[in-house]
Amino acid sequence: MRAIIALIVGCLSIMAVSAERKPNIIVIVADDLGYSDLGFQGGRDIPTPNLNKLAARGMRLSNGYVSGTWCTPTRAGLLTGLYQQRFGKHGHEYERDNALDLAETTLAQRLRAAGYVTGLVGKWHLGSSDEYHPQRRGFDEFFGFLHGGHNFLPDLPMIIFPDQNGDGEDFFEDAWAAAHLNRAIMRGTESVDETSYLTEAFGREGVSFVRRHSDQPFFLYLSFNAVHTPMQATDLLVAMFASVQDPVRRIYNAMTYSMDDAIGAVLDQLQASGIEEDTLVFFISDNGGPKLHRYGYNASNNSPLRGSKGTTLEGGIRVPFLISWPGKLQPGGLFNSPAISLDIAATALAAAGVSKQPQRALDGVNLLPYLQREVKSMPHKQLFWRSWGQMAIRQGDWKLVRYVAKMDEGELKRGEPRDIMTPYRLYNLRRDVGEQQDLAAAEPERVADMLEAWRAWNTQMKIPPPS
Template sequence: MSVPGCITMGGKKITGQNAAGKPNVIVILADDLGHADVGFNGCKDIPTPNIDSLAKNGVRCSNGYVSHPFCSPTRAGLLTGRYQQRFGHECNPAWLPEDTNVGLPLNQVTVAQVMRDAGYVTGAIGKWHLGAAPCFHPNERGFTEYLGFLGGGHMYMPGDKGGVEYTVPVLRNKQPVEQKEYMTDLLSSEAASFITRHKDKPFFLYLAYNAVHTPLQAPEKYLNRFKHIADEKRRTYAAMNSAMDDGIGLVLKALRDNGIEENTMVWFFSDNGGPPANVAPTNNSPFRGHKGNVYEGGIHVPFVVQWKGGLPRGKVYDEPVISLDVFATAAALAGAKVPESHKLDGVDILPYLSGERKGVPHDVLHWRSGGSGGKWAVRQGRYKLVKDGTAVELFDLVDDVGETKDLGAEKPDIVKQLQKLHDAWNAELIEPLWQNPKRAVKKAGRK
């Protein structure tokens, strides 16, 4: 039963109801953030009070995963709720504005489309990286509003020189606009504005920061907070992370100021683990590996869900969940209809996080990178089978989260069982529709 100004969840009144009586959903995606580079995962040198507040006021998923160890494929899985390898989006797309084949396949339904059809205002802000051709534009994929850049990254400072992809104009919908401030600040301000503009309607907001992805760039106002960090790269990385945390604080303030925080579900996670030290000074502790690996360091990310009106506060949920779950959870929350032909791999995790449902959301989770002959991993319960190089290794993630001891020789039956699960799943997939772009020569700019 609902009453004016609130909705109910398990008998609890939720304030901040919009005209349709539906909860809002915000997905905040960091880029290349190290697992241990947030306070709630033990970071000591970079305060992240606003990100930490999501864990304090929501549910921290200690086994939160993404569906791929790098950028674009994770985003394809997130927005479709399906393992992206099912439809060939297994590599990063090159910057090819004329190519209508390199991008999120047009036969795939996005969460934005089903939320829009359920009466939601849908907004995307920030990094897209799902195809540069006009047919792949966010406005064509279910988002009613967009502000951001279509490539895999961007220069942070207005007017900075770089490769073509990293210096394309910022777009408001399909029109170029001038970038007048630090990119992270611009995206955060736009997110707060979106919330205020649509406070009286149900909305779905996808806020995809390019922070803390390279290039490592930050203005003095953020760098000055970290004079105590001697390493220049780590100092700049810390400043970038702090700017993103400030921005998330701005988003949360907009929710509070407009009286809709309790009625808004907020997700936060990274698109993959932090890259290796020669790229950026990230910290993926206590995990092995980094961005690009299917060891935990590449796919096990900071992951939290806050919904003050419907979820416990300060809870830690230990069963594995994955970014693919956003679609199913948001659609269930909105009462949105998912086309029968669009078979989701993600599940509605709300009843698990709330404690209403026991058991596990996923019996098995899978990863693959580089096609059928590339890297892969499968996790069932405490055991994970990994092929990240030439060897197939078995790890017990309960006793050995750092994946240091291969148990394959000791537990051949478990190896056989997990190999069989992987082989069955792998048989359902297709090969990548394109390959990762090659590094361009310096003169040609970044690809």
């Protein structure tokens, strides 16, 4: 009888430990991904079965945004939960070495303090000197590169700013770029000779991290440089899209397919390790697809949105956004209220039961009660943007925006000035997601009210750098 009682008590203890387990957290970030290039976003020419499966298991945020118009600012906001304009010398619109202010605490630091093992696989782009190294910013493990880009295969030409035929300056001819954007992969603080296709290597390392830490709560920041330039893929991958006539799009498709495959390998490992239901997964892009030469054109597709990476139009800041947590969130669900990448930190901390206790209140919001329909209101009354003299504010269905005027001409070449802005323009995004019909003249009071709100927000931010 005692043996039976002991067995029952043991089983109950195991169940209690399982019930109390903190969820694993995975944040997956794509780089320069087009809004409509994935199957769950309506894309048809690139197979993305694994991300489609993640969308089917989780929830899609149809009005999902990032806080920046390009790589570094978005990443600074994502890892702090704060509008990145709040910190750094210039509000992270320009910081020396793109370094994340040492006064700020990252999501990784908060989770590690709560007992999580933390890992970064992929692109960092938040400072390359020793004090800014990922393992000084909360990550136990690091495999990837420190700067804003990297060759996908060693020693290939590095065309960071291709034209629509894929031609352009080879950055290998620049000594700094050749030294820092090629054969610059690190494991921890040591250089490694990585010869695999880089997206596949990041998938391999993500799988390894999950497998090795499946018995304890972990945070994995899986930060791809796909589909950022240089446009590079293996011959085998490119051959899959041989029928695509556009030479840049052909490689873009191959790069996107490879990223989806790498993500699938990580998701499969969750299942193999028996921790799929214990894992909260976020997927997002760091900004919209670059449609302009100045921002590293890659033939991405942002339709039905207008604009590009580098602009405050929807095509620059509205991105694919998924959140999956089996058993906790509605599978195949759709959330239509505006949400932003800043919410990832707040949501992850809440899921982990971690007290935020930041130096200042987070700008991000815990989305779980909204996604679970416990709260009926919208998580944000307003969202704000500021980038390189451009601005935007979203309030309900309405958006007030001012952006680089050259965008209306359809091209902005590298080296061309971007200091001439459009007038303030007003759009109703529910009726006009493509931002085609400017309603500013018809709604002057709304324009004035929204501009006043944006200016009040802006007074709380760091002063931007001189243009």
